[in-house]
Structures are given as structure tokens and as C-alpha cells.
Amino acid sequence: MDINLDDIRNEVREWLAENWDDSLSLIEWRTKLADSGWGMPDWPVEYFGRDLPPSAVAVVQEEFAAIGAIGAMKSGPRMLAAVTILAHGNQAQKQRFLRRIITGEDAWCQLFSEPGSGSDLAGSTTRADKKGDKWIVNGQKVWNTSAHHADYGILVARTDWDEPKHTGLSYFLIDMHQPGVEVRQLKQMNGYASFNEVFFTDAEVPEDFLLGELGEGWPIAMTTLAYERRVAAGNREAGEDKGREGVIYDQYREESAIATEPYAWYPQRAGRSDLIIDRARETGSIEDAAIRQDIAKLLIKRQSMEWFIKRLAEVQKAGKARGPEGSVTKLTASEVARMSADLHTEITGIDAMLTGPDSPNDGIIAEVLVSVPAVSIAGGTDEIQKNIVAERLLDLPKEPRFDTGPFKDVKRN
Amino acid sequence: MAFSFTEEQEQFRDVLARFLRDKSPTTEIRKLMETDSGYDGDVWRQVCTDMGLAGIHLPEESGGAGYGPVELGIVMEEQGRALLCGPYLSSAVLAGLAIGAVASGEEQAARLVGIADGSVVATLAVTENQGLWHAADITTQAVPVDGGYQLTGRKSFVSDGQNADIIYIVAENGAGLSLFAVDADADGLAVEGLEGVDATRRIAHLTFTNCAAELVGAEGAFDLEAVFDQVLIAFAHEQLGGAQAMLDSALEYAKLRVQFGRVIGSFQALKHRFADLHVELELAKAAVYQAAQALEDGDDVRAYASMAKATASDIFLFAAKECIQFHGGIGFTWENDTHLWFKRAKSSEVFLGSPADHRERMLQAMGV
Numbered sequence A: 001m002d003i004n005l006d007d008i009r010n011e012v013r014e015w016l017a018e019n020w021d022d023s024l025s026l027i028e029w030r031t032k033l034a035d036s037g038w039g040m041p042d043w044p045v046e047y048f049g050r051d052l053p054p055s056a057v058a059v060v061q062e063e064f065a066a067i068g069a070i071g072a073m074k075s076g077p078r079m080l081a082a083v084t085i086l087a088h089g090n091q092a093q094k095q096r097f098l099r100r101i102i103t104g105e106d107a108w109c110q111l112f113s114e115p116g117s118g119s120d121l122a123g124s125t126t127r128a129d130k131k132g133d134k135w136i137v138n139g140q141k142v143w144n145t146s147a148h149h150a151d152y153g154i155l156v157a158r159t160d161w162d163e164p165k166h167t168g169l170s171y172f173l174i175d176m177h178q179p180g181v182e183v184r185q186l187k188q189m190n191g192y193a194s195f196n197e198v199f200f201t202d203a204e205v206p207e208d209f210l211l212g213e214l215g216e217g218w219p220i221a222m223t224t225l226a227y228e229r230r231v232a233a234g235n236r237e238a239g240e241d242k243g244r245e246g247v248i249y250d251q252y253r254e255e256s257a258i259a260t261e262p263y264a265w266y267p268q269r270a271g272r273s274d275l276i277i278d279r280a281r282e283t284g285s286i287e288d289a290a291i292r293q294d295i296a297k298l299l300i301k302r303q304s305m306e307w308f309i310k311r312l313a314e315v316q317k318a319g320k321a322r323g324p325e326g327s328v329t330k331l332t333a334s335e336v337a338r339m340s341a342d343l344h345t346e347i348t349g350i351d352a353m354l355t356g357p358d359s360p361n362d363g364i365i366a367e368v369l370v371s372v373p374a375v376s377i378a379g380g381t382d383e384i385q386k387n388i389v390a391e392r393l394l395d396l397p398k399e400p401r402f403d404t405g406p407f408k409d410v411k412r413n
Numbered sequence B: 001m002a003f004s005f006t007e008e009q010e011q012f013r014d015v016l017a018r019f020l021r022d023k024s025p026t027t028e029i030r031k032l033m034e035t036d037s038g039y040d041g042d043v044w045r046q047v048c049t050d051m052g053l054a055g056i057h058l059p060e061e062s063g064g065a066g067y068g069p070v071e072l073g074i075v076m077e078e079q080g081r082a083l084l085c086g087p088y089l090s091s092a093v094l095a096g097l098a099i100g101a102v103a104s105g106e107e108q109a110a111r112l113v114g115i116a117d118g119s120v121v122a123t124l125a126v127t128e129n130q131g132l133w134h135a136a137d138i139t140t141q142a143v144p145v146d147g148g149y150q151l152t153g154r155k156s157f158v159s160d161g162q163n164a165d166i167i168y169i170v171a172e173n174g175a176g177l178s179l180f181a182v183d184a185d186a187d188g189l190a191v192e193g194l195e196g197v198d199a200t201r202r203i204a205h206l207t208f209t210n211c212a213a214e215l216v217g218a219e220g221a222f223d224l225e226a227v228f229d230q231v232l233i234a235f236a237h238e239q240l241g242g243a244q245a246m247l248d249s250a251l252e253y254a255k256l257r258v259q260f261g262r263v264i265g266s267f268q269a270l271k272h273r274f275a276d277l278h279v280e281l282e283l284a285k286a287a288v289y290q291a292a293q294a295l296e297d298g299d300d301v302r303a304y305a306s307m308a309k310a311t312a313s314d315i316f317l318f319a320a321k322e323c324i325q326f327h328g329g330i331g332f333t334w335e336n337d338t339h340l341w342f343k344r345a346k347s348s349e350v351f352l353g354s355p356a357d358h359r360e361r362m363l364q365a366m367g368v
């Protein structure tokens, strides 16, 4: 990469020295980030970025962190929408949506899974029918994270029932604040309610909210899913400074509280491997040779995954990635989470029967144990990731198909 | 720390891979396994002189190419993939790195030139009772005699101990650990060749009885663990290459072999195991490549070196076992090549410390 990281560091440092101001409102500040491109350094220059490689993004993040400057809004499913719009949107769509995503003004959700089709996303039966200059949407989605406070959704819906399943789908951007959209929160096995059911009854989508071409829903959804897998390992703490003072920090904390309350368990679903060594020391199991081996295995896996992610980012930036490598990351993130949960149990012993304030770390460990199962399901199950690795990275034969021909004749739930 | 290979490094790998594929087909490996030395002198000369591989990581003043651990890693990985028979690990890696660590200037050049051009085969004797290199494990004593030294003690599992022209020995002499050199034909040296599981490699026990030896570098200057780290990182690359060979071989077979009217690679039970293998191999590559990068950058690599050895040993054996299983009955035959790598994997697993040993060493290096 012919880029001088020291120059970038100096440039961002100077820019921050001139512009960072904790008396600005959060949106004022993030608008500056969008205008300057420093909020999303790896995005294109024309769309709120600076076209920098991953190595430089890390440098920019370090400089932000060093002075406690708040970054662009990236949490929740909004980035799934952002990267997909960036890749497939027209100019008007990019201008209209991307800025408000990274300033935090608009929240988004992903409306892909349905009761009858999760892994088999191309089997969607939510329909969109053209009436005049609008699309009318009817059907049901499920397990949609953040839908209860989203302003917009990315929606995969069927627009042609005579086509085979993969070519009859289209990709829409839908306004969640309308009478035809009803959102109901769903309680999860860990007690939280971060995902929802979403019902569409004659919901309306304006013509220019179709992303890409009609019938291109499947390939566009692949962009979303590839990104989702790749970042799966990054599902950890938001972790900006807690004790700082200033208007902007107050607003930031408020935003975090609203936007992250249902997601307080997210760090736990990744397994909290960061707590393992302290817990092993507290309980004395750090002396146990068998536990030490398991700790080492976990640390090796986690470190290898972090390095793999960095190496992959370089391959992608160089244009040499094959595409589905994110599945490797996602499978590893699942494995790290499972290994951590198992190790937490081993270390905790019989106390692992308890939950809430009675249990270690004020319930955090118990929450790990009941949250980890999400990781290998959300964003495409481990089994689906393995199919992808085998078929698209190792070129093994595809699964036999029983769902070809016009979708209306295909067997379904 | 860099997270990718450069264009030149990629090209170097390609050239190397082509050369090795040409020079080390399994028909050749099988012939060499039956010979005393276990390698072909002509091919070894080409490796050293035409390709300049034995000196890739050695300083230019010593006849080397002056590259670092990343390039050495590439050489080791590709050799491991091709299962090249030859004293590369012993001479270039073990002896080369040990000499480089203690000797300097003219002495260094004098000792390394022959290693780099292949005219001398050297090896390093450290281990006595344990796989890991521990100062406490070393009881071989050097005593000063008439301006020189005499060695007494026993070294085990010396790689190419029976092939080496010159043997470098880590011994204790009151001032700490030092490096000594002994000629293969010296009086007081007894070489006992051992039969190894891995027939592509020679190992020996060496016994020294008042054996005349020269001191290399300064007395008490041998930093055992630092040299070990470098050796481990190089050796881990070799195992990565072996693992890749096993995955490739299994994949090729799974795309050809038909049962129940379809290729076996279309069965999901096997596809998922292939995916697991791929994931583990990608992670091991990340761990091993970054350990080499860290060494290149001069970082503290103790934990990374052990991490690299542990993961590389694990993935190599995992891939070799799966490769046998995916071949079915033919995978258990002598005629099928899989066992050549399987045996290398088995032997490499415990050579220089087992994965469990290294996981523990890693934790200690991290202060856990």
C-alpha cells in the first residue's frame, strides 16, 4: 500500500485539533465528520469518506480515541443498509440516506428473515406489487433486530412469482413510520427483546426506493450478508469514554442508552473472552493445567481471528478477495463465543447454576451462557456458513436443489 | 506490522513452488526415504546454489541473501508443502540461526558461507531430555583445555545428526550457555542414528566424551530462548505448508471419487469438515505469518512463537488425519502418498515441544 501512515496521522490530528469541540451537538459534530470524510475514512471521497485503506482507518481511530473524539454513528444494523446503498444505490439514494445514517439521524433495520424462510432467504414470500408509481407491500418478517426503533428498513420482497425463486426478488428501502407497518417486539431466551416481528399490510414504498434493478434482490442481498459475516467478529462493546463532560458526551450517552438498552447483552453473546483470565485468577482455576490449556486455546483462536480479519481487509482493499471469506470470520466468531462460554462454565463451577445478582460479575457470566447461542444463528447459521466456505472457497459441488422452476410451484412451509 | 505479503514475496513463492514441485515429486521422496542420507545431493546443491535458499535469511557478508523471517518462512512453507528431503531445517534454520545469534564479523561469515552455498551441512544439538528448549535441560559440559574446549554429555533428537559435517552444540561451561562447534569426525563423538516415524528426515542421538570443540561467539552468550523463538516461527511455516498439501490433496480426491452416483465432495458431512479444515488453516496462517512479521519488526515474539508452533502442529495433524479419512481405504495404504505427510505431521507435532507445551509457554510469556 503506497500510503504514508504518518502523514495520515498528522493530517487527522491537525483536523481534530481544529475541529473537535465537545460543546457542539452530536449531530453538528457528526455533520462535520460527514463533510470532511473523517467519520468513514474508507468510504469514497464523493460519499462522506476519504478512500483510505484499512491500515489508515486504524490510525484514524487511534487518533480519535486519543482525545476522546466521538466517531460516526455505526451501531446496530444501520451499517448493513449503508454498505448496500453505497454499493448499489443511485446517486440520489446515496445522497439522501448515507449522510443521515452516519450522523445518527436515521436508524435502520434489516427485514430479511421470514417465519417460513430464514436460511433459505430466497424463499421469501413477502410480496411487493406495483400500483401506479408505488409498491404495495404485504407479508411478514421476523427476528428483525432494532425494527422497533428504526426509521427505515432494508427489505427483500417478491416481485415476480413466475420467475425462479432467486430472480423474482427485489430489494427495497422502506419507511417504517407508516400505518401499513406494524412492529411487535419478541422476547428472547435471554430475557431481552432486541428483535421483532414486522407485519406489512398494504405498506407503501415509493418507486425511487427500489434499490438496484427490479429482480436484483438476491445479488444485492448478498452484499448485505457478506458484510454482516465479515463484521460478525466486531460485535463487541461500543466502549467510548464514560466519565467525560460536555454537551456532546451527554447527548452521546443518551443516544447510547436509547439505542443500546435492548442490546446490553451483545458483548455477552460474543463470549466475554476478555473476562476469562481475571475470572480464572479470582477462582484460583488459573493454576489448573487443564483449564490453562483451554485458556491458551481460546486466546490463540481470538488472536488468530483478529489477525485474519486484518489480513483479509488488506486482501479486500487490494481487490484480491474472492468474496465469501467473511464466512471464515463468522464461523470463528461463533467458535470463540462457544469456547468462552464453555470456559466460563468450567471456571465458574457450580455457581454457573445461578443468574442475576446472585451470580458472578453481577449476572454477566450467566448472561454469557444464555446469549452465546445467538451468534451461530444470527446473520446466517454456522451450517450455512460452512456450505458457503465449501462451495465458494473450496469449489466443492453445490447442494442438490429441489426448488428450481417458477417459485409459485416450489414446495414451502 | 504488515498484514500482507508484498508483490515480490508472492512472486518468490510462486517460483519456489514451481521449482519444488519439479524437484520433489513423491516418486523421488519415496526413493530417498530408502537411502542412508535421505536426500539427493544434486537437488540439495540446486536448492543452495541455483536458488540461494539456504542463505535466504543469512547476511549478505556471509554469502546469504539478507532477507528476514518472512522470506525464510515462505521457503519453509513451500518445502513443507513439497515435503522436500534435505537438511534445510538442520543446516540453514537450526545451525544458521544459532550461529547468526552469537557469532559476528569474520567468524560469522566463515561459518555461514558454507551453509549458504551448501558445501557444508551443519546442525544444532540442544535437546537432552525435553522437547522444549530449557536452560535447565542442558547438562552437557564444556571445560577449557589447552586454549580450546572439551565437551562431555549427550544430546538427543539431533536433526541430521548423522548427515552433518559440523555439529553446533549448546553446552554449559560455568559462564552460562555457549555455542560450540564439533567436526563430525572428531574423536570422542559417537553418533547413533535413530529410526524415525518420518522417514523423510534423519535424527540421531549424539554422545560427547571429552570431545574437542571450538567456542563460537562469546562465552555464556547463547540466548537459548531467543534462538528457539526464531526456530519455532520458521518450523511452524513448514507445518503450514504440510497442512495445505493435505487439504489440497483431500479436496482433489473428493472432487473425483464417486459413490452413490455423486462425487463424495458433494456430501454435506464432508463439505462441512472441509470447511472446518479451511477455517482452521486460515487461522493458523494468520498466527504464523504474523509471528514472522512481528519478528521482522523486532517485537517481543515469545508468546507469538509458541502460538505459531502450537497452531501449526495442530492444523498439520488435523489436516493429515482428515486427508486419510476422506480417502477411505486407499488412504490407509502404503501406496497412497498421504502417510508421508501424516508421518511428518506426527513427528513435527512433538519435535521442539508439543502443542500443549507451547500453549503453556505462551501463557507464561504473556504473564498468565
Ligand SMILES: Cc1cc2nc3c(=O)[nH]c(=O)nc-3n(C[C@H](O)[C@H](O)[C@H](O)COP(=O)(O)OP(=O)(O)OC[C@H]3O[C@@H](n4cnc5c(N)ncnc54)[C@H](O)[C@@H]3O)c2cc1C
Binding pocket: A077, A109, A110, A111, A112, A113, A114, A115, A116, A117, A118, A119, A120, A142, A143, A144, A145, A146, A195, A374, A377, A378, A379, A380, A381, A382, A383, A384, A387, A399
Ligand atoms: C439474535 C438474532 C438476531 C437476528 N437479527 C435479524 C435481523 O436483524 N434481520 C433478519 O432478517 N433476520 C435476523 N435474524 C434471523 C436469522 O438470520 C435467522 O434466524 C437465520 O438465518 C436462520 O434462519 P431460521 O431461523 O429460519 O432457521 P432455519 O433456516 O429453519 O434453520 C434451522 C436449522 O437448519 C439448518 N439448515 C438450514 N438450511 C440448511 C442447509 N442448507 N444445510 C445445512 N443445514 C441447514 C440451520 O443451520 C439450522 O440449524 C436474527 C436471528 C437472531 C438469533
